[in-house]
Amino acid sequence: MEKICFLVAAVAVLSVNCFALYSNTDEEALLAFKTRITSDPYGILADNWSNTASICNWVGVSCSRSQQRVTALNFSGFGFTGTISPHLGNLTFLRSLDISTNDFHGIIPPELSNLLRLEKINVGFNSFIGEVPSWFGTLPELQHILLRNNSFTGGIPPSLCNNSKVRILEMGYNFINGNIPQEIGNLSALEVLYLRFNQLTGSIPFGIFNISSLKALDLTHNSLSGMLPENTCDSVPKLTGLYLSNNLLYGQIPSKIYKCRYLEDLSLSYNHFNGTIPSAIGSLTMLRRLFLGINNFEGMIA
Numbered sequence: 301m302e303k304i305c306f307l308v309a310a311v312a313v314l315s316v317n318c319f320a321l322y323s324n325t326d327e328e329a330l331l332a333f334k335t336r337i338t339s340d341p342y343g344i345l346a347d348n349w350s351n352t353a354s355i356c357n358w359v360g361v362s363c364s365r366s367q368q369r370v371t372a373l374n375f376s377g378f379g380f381t382g383t384i385s386p387h388l389g390n391l392t393f394l395r396s397l398d399i400s401t402n403d404f405h406g407i408i409p410p411e412l413s414n415l416l417r418l419e420k421i422n423v424g425f426n427s428f429i430g431e432v433p434s435w436f437g438t439l440p441e442l443q444h445i446l447l448r449n450n451s452f453t454g455g456i457p458p459s460l461c462n463n464s465k466v467r468i469l470e471m472g473y474n475f476i477n478g479n480i481p482q483e484i485g486n487l488s489a490l491e492v493l494y495l496r497f498n499q500l501t502g503s504i505p506f507g508i509f510n511i512s513s514l515k516a517l518d519l520t521h522n523s524l525s526g527m528l529p530e531n532t533c534d535s536v537p538k539l540t541g542l543y544l545s546n547n548l549l550y551g552q553i554p555s556k557i558y559k560c561r562y563l564e565d566l567s568l569s570y571n572h573f574n575g576t577i578p579s580a581i582g583s584l585t586m587l588r589r590l591f592l593g594i595n596n597f598e599g600m601i602a
Contacts, residue, residue, distance in 0.1 A: 332387035339381035369393035386411035420444040516541040527551030533559035558583035
């Protein structure tokens with residue numbers, strides 16, 4: 301009996317020590333993040349991140365109830381200026397990272413590729429530079445990738461398309477160039493593809509129009525060329541927004557566009573579309589906004 305009691309006590313001590321180790325690891329990662337903040341205009345870190353309080357009570361930090369590990373960071377709109385500490389990659393239980401609407405700059409550290417539980421990353425409305433991290437494609441649980449309004453350059457990494465769980469991919473208002481990778485059709489759960497105001501060239505991969513979960517496709521203000529396939533609407537039954545204005549697209553509007561029956565917004569202006577405007581557009585009973593101006597259409601509106 302004494303041996304059993306000793307064994308139970310030893311296991312309990314080991315569990316406590318492991319919990320302390322995990323907690324210390326998370327705390328060290330957050331304190332390293334704090335050291336990279338050069339401006340905290342609202343005094344959030346100075347006033348609320350105290351060593352006397354549990355990190356789970358720090359502003360912007362959420363933890364799991366059972367293990368008291370950091371699972372979410374939300375610093376959106378805190379007015380922070382600084383760079384991202386690579387030590388954030390040690391928050392191995394992190395599921396959501398939202399640092400949007402601040403003034404972070406530099407690159408996104410590759411050490412964040414260790415966040416294998418990450419489901420959402422939002423770094424929008426900052427000043428990040430460099431190429432879009434290819435390791436996003438290695439994060440098996442990642443569903444939301446929001447990178448809009450930064451200064452990312454380079455192309456869209458094809459490896460990003462390896463993750464079949466991605467639902468929202470937001471890269472608008474950057475300096476991303478090159479072709480949209482053909483592999484993007486592999487994102488079978490994709491609902492929103494937001495690439496407006498970049499420098500993309502080439503044609504729109506046909507595979508995009510085979511993603512049955514797609515609800516919004518926004519490629520406005522790029523330099524994309526080519527034609528829309530006649531079967532554009534055959535396999536996207538949930539599509540509500542198709543935004544392709546300000547590109548170099550040509551050819552005719554697909555006559556079977558009526559198959560996009562839930563379409564609410566159709567924006568094709570400032571392109572080189574020609575031919576007649578198909579009467580099928582009149583069958584889009586959900587349509588609220590239609591932009592077709594500055595093209596090469598001819599004939600009467602049916």
